[in-house]
Amino acid sequence: MSTEIVSVNALSKSFGPIKAINNISFTVNKGEVVGILGPNGSGKTTTLAIMLGVKHATDGSYSWFGEKGTADTNKRIGALLEVPHFYPYLSLERNLKTTALARGKGLTDIDRVLQRVGLYERRKTSFQTLSLGMKQRLAIAATMLGDPEVLVLDEPANGLDPEGIAEIRELILDEAKRGKTIIMASHILDEVEKVCSHVVILKNGKCLASGRVGALLTETPKVLVEAPEIESLINFFESNEGYTIAERTGNQLIIGIKDGSNSTALNRRLFESGITLSRLEPKRKTLEEQFLELVKKG
Amino acid sequence: MKDIKTLLKLEWEKTFWNGSFRAIIATYTLLFLMVVLIGSQVGLNINGVRVDKLFVFPHVWQTLSWIASWFNLLLGILMIVLVTSEFQFRTFRKQLIDGISRPQLLIAKGGVAVILALFVVAITLTTAITTGLLMGNAEQVSAFSGIEILLVLFIQALAYLVLGILISFSVKNTALSILSFILLFFPIEPIIRAFFSSETGAFFPMKSISDLTPMPDFFGIAAGDLIQINQQFTPEGVAINEPTISWISTITVVVYIALFSFALRAIVAKRNF
Incomplete structure (x- = not known):
């Protein structure tokens, strides 16, 4: 019995004459780990940005948990969009506190998520002193704050060293094992292949294919x-x-x-x-x- | 109510540690206190009338409100820095993702504006009471006569702050927002006003905002003192000293604050973050 987590229906977005995404539709069910694949500029981030309510679609609609996406549905999602965005002058702890306040939960969860991504020792230092990889880890920690049902990760391996990539992969797989629904956009296909159960493939803003990784991979051996x-x-x-x-x-x-x-x-x-x-x-x-x-x- | 409390907590968490916030608030406070201190203590003479007359009760209310208003522009700039830095750090986007709604983004910044305006009133009130107690009271007039100018000061500060928010959400860039804010006061609006009669011009936004806290009637106050000394000429002499509050300008500014807020709502609802 699959429960629909997100449904994207004929979503389009134009920036002037440029169609960033064009008639994209897909659904994600509970417990699936879905990879959104596509070359640079294929519309992955734009699609996620619309689904998370930060950009307005020119056309089409989307729903989360069977209802219209709103600020309240966003509270149930832990999302990282593009690069990490934090207050550079605030410590990691305080940055996560702002996230927890916005989400309305997770204030007591800050130490746990910082330990989970290996940044607990750095919790008192300001965000601007972190390396790119560490910033990425903090962003991933922020998504897990308050243990949301769904994780949306846009290029989670960005800026990470090979060890970091492996760690984050383990973390994602762990969360998936705990029944979390995960939507991850990436151009590192190897990562998607290792982690995802389903894929949505985008190019030039259009959806080329979507389905189970196994089904898309059927071919003559x-x-x-x-x-x-x-x-x-x-x-x-x-x-x-x-x-x-x-x-x-x-x-x-x-x-x-x-x-x-x-x-x-x-x-x-x-x-x-x-x-x-x-x-x-x-x-x-x-x-x-x-x-x-x-x-x-x- | 709980929502507003959480929003203000969130704003406090990020604003208090912001270096620009601390620097501008410190500058505002220092400049204000310095001007009051120097003005009241130096014993400056203008045409034989001592300036420190302006710092006794009840004139101190209008004098200090007028001085505080010089620096309200600074608060407008602070508000611009606070809002545009969220665009720069892309933290508005993050807050939306985390479950803050678009109207809540505005309510949070509006809350900061109200608190800053209250800060202006609080600092003016405490300084005025301290100064008044030290400098004494003009005879025959209640010490608290004209204290309602503090309400007008609050509205004025709020107007500057809300205008700062409006410009920030429209322009997004810090330097360009500050530039637009200053240029609007001078020379953009004065040039436009020049094409209208002075009666109509008084209803322009920048003009009505800055008209709220006029310079105290220095010579009136001085003359009032002279009249009081020569009692025989003055059956109702103290009337000259009453601070002049233009309630029409005050209402005009309240209407502008409402208009700015509606414009903000529309801009934020449409914006892609």
């Missing part, structure tokens, strides 16, 4: 094969249905398996035909490759 006698290998694939040669580089071929079998079956058939492979490696397209393909098509 591919394997990389290498053999000393490359010609007989090519002959084999050309004379056997169910395979296509996708790519050839030197003694290596990338083969698409169309008949639904797998690399083990292929290895057996080749061996039975007298061809010994020196290398066999299943190739799964990364989300990145698929995304680039989709974006090119779009």
Whole structure:
């Protein structure tokens, strides 16, 4: 039984003659971890900014928790939009206090979230003394203040070092395990692939695709094969249905398996035909490759 | 009510630690106290009349309100700094995301304006009482006669502050907002006023705001004193000393504050943050 958390219906936003987003629709259900993907300028942040009520849509509508999005529905969401925005002269603690006051909850939660992102020791220092990565951590801490039902994270890995990225990924996965609904915009596809259950793909303000990560990733499985006698290998694939040669580089071929079998079956058939492979490696397209393909098509 | 309390708490949390806020409030207080101290103590003479006459009860109310109004422009600038810095830090956007509504953004800043205007009244009131007690009382007149000018001072300060908020939300940039604010007082409005009769001109916003706290009638006060000394000429001589409050200007300014507030509501409702 899925409960609708957010529904975006035919949302459009123009800045003068430029259509920043054009007729975007998608829904997010409770417990989903949704990645909004798209190249720079594809409308990810604009979409989120409208959903959070800071920008007005030119057309279309959105709802949160089955009702019209308002300041009150925002209180139930922990959101980070673009870069962290805090009072530079206030300490981390006081900055989070302003967030808690605005949200109407979380005043007693400040220490916990600061510990969670590893900034507790710095709680008395002013925001302006932080590094970019630390500012990002504080922004993520702010989203978790008061334990909201939904997290909206726009480029959460921005400015973080590899260790920080891994930590934030763990944190997001933890929150997802606790049943939180998470909407995250990113252009780092690897991150989305590791974390998200669903994706929405945007380009030039249009929604190219949306759905489960698994469903969007369905494609012909591919394997990389290498053999000393490359010609007989090519002959084999050309004379056997169910395979296509996708790519050839030197003694290596990338083969698409169309008949639904797998690399083990292929290895057996080749061996039975007298061809010994020196290398066999299943190739799964990364989300990145698929995304680039989709974006090119779009 | 609880909402307003929370909003003011939030404003306090971010305003109190703001360096510009502290600097401007300190400057305002120091300048005001210095002018009062110097004015009342130096024993300056103008055409043989001692200036310190202006600092005795009940003239002190109008004199100090008039002095306080010199620095109200400074408070308008403070308000501009407070509002535009939120645009600069993009913290208005953050507050909206965190669940503050657009009208609440305005109510919070309006609350700050009211508190600052009350601060002006409080500092004028305490300084006037202290000065009056030290300097004495003009004869035959109640010490508190004309104290209602403090209400007018409050309205004037509020008008400057609300105008500061309006300019900030329209312009967003700190330097340009301050420039617009100052240029509006001089020369933009005076030039426009020049095309109208002085009766009509008196209803222009900047003119009516600054007309609220006129300079005390220095020579009237001096003359009143002379008349009082020569009792035989003065059946109702003290009437000359009464501070002059233009209630028409006061109402005009209240109407302007309301208009500024409506304009702000419309601007903030439409704005993309």
